């Protein structure tokens with residue numbers, strides 16, 4: 001049972017929307033769902049490149065988050081626990097970890 005707190009609340013909300021609007025969360029769609037996350041990031045990139053408003057860029061980024069949370073739900077992941085664990089690990093890393101160029 002995934003505790004409905006933090007990021008899990010949003011994941012459950014996204015799942016309810018996906019179910020309510022007829023979008024499958026079947027494991028057979030995992031590859032498709034991964035690809036669709038890329039499309040939303042590409043849409044954000046394109047909007048930024050074309051000088052569109054930051055609100056529009058942000059809307060596409062939120063689309064990506066929605067698709068990521070839908071995939072997390074389809075994989076039956078505890079998004080909140082994973083987020084907290086990963087953030088803790090990242091805070092323990094050194095300044096500009098794994099960065100030689102850019103970043």
Ligand SMILES: [Mg+2]
Nearest residue numbers: 040043060063
């Ligand atoms: Mg979009």
